[in-house]
Amino acid sequence: MKLFGSFTSPYVRHCRIALMQSGLNWEMVELDIHGNEAPGTPTLRVPFLEDGALKLTDSTPIVKYVREKAGQVFIPDVQDLDRYCLANTLLDSAINLFLLERSGLDLKVNAYTQRQQLRIERILAELDSAPLPEAGQLSDADYRVAVGVAWGKFRKRFAIDSHRNLQRLLDIAGEDAAFAATAPPAG
Ligand SMILES: N[C@@H](CCC(=O)N[C@@H](CS)C(=O)NCC(=O)O)C(=O)O
Incomplete structure (x- = not known):
């Protein structure tokens, strides 16, 4: 599958973490969604997946397809799903804020972008209050929070200095082989 x-x-x-952990046959096709080539997905976003006739756009x-195809489970618990x-x-x-700023919008003077910023701060505080997983036992909710927080740090979109649990989650995730192997490229 691609x-x-x-x-x-x-x-x-x-998705790469789930695929690496699946033992399935797959390859990554690197795609610049902002480039000129036809993106092959109606969302104009990445990721998307092709497995024979099956096309998935989100x-x-x-992740659910890959987990289940590998005989694993995808978030059975409703509170985990909420997280x-x-x-x-x-x-x-x-x-959205990252792409709007890149396209020249002043985020500070727009009421809706201010609301988006407030949403980010509130959600970070909420996620910080969740229990931490044991090392080596991350669920897909833990992976989703960890890749999100790591991306925010990588792109300097938000700081987690005051969120000790989120810092600890990144440390725990950093010990996970697939999480470590998929870190965004430096520079
Ligand atoms: N709900 C989608 C979100 C995907 C998404 O936002 N991808 C970003 C890259 S991290 C993207 O392709 N953005 C391009 C754009 O919005 O034009 C998913 O879970 O796959």
Whole structure:
């Protein structure tokens, strides 16, 4: 199967982690979603996945598909699922602000972008209050929070200096082979 994406995307990173842990046959096709080539997905976003006739356009069905194809489970617990969704909302807001700023918008003078910033701060505080996983036992909710927080640090979109649990989560995730192997490229 083929995973289309970039090496900096946190959503792609989570898919790569699941694929690395699956033992399945797969390859990554690097794609610049902002380039001129036809992206091959109606969302105009990465990741997307092709497995024969199956096409998946979002990281959530991709991770679920890969886990289940490998005989693993994808987030059976509803509170874990809620934490996973909170991390997605954090990332969606942070990535939107990142792309809007890159396109020249002044984020400070716009009421909606201010609301997005507030949402990021509130969600970080909420995620920081969740229990930590044991080393080597990260769930997909833990991976989603960890790739999200790591992306925010990488792109300097938010700081976690006052969030000790999130710092500790990154340390715990850093001991995980697939998480460590998928870190965004330096520079
Ligand atoms: N809900 C999607 C979000 C994917 C997403 O936002 N991808 C970003 C890269 S990290 C993207 O391709 N953004 C390009 C754009 O919005 O134009 C998922 O979980 O896969």
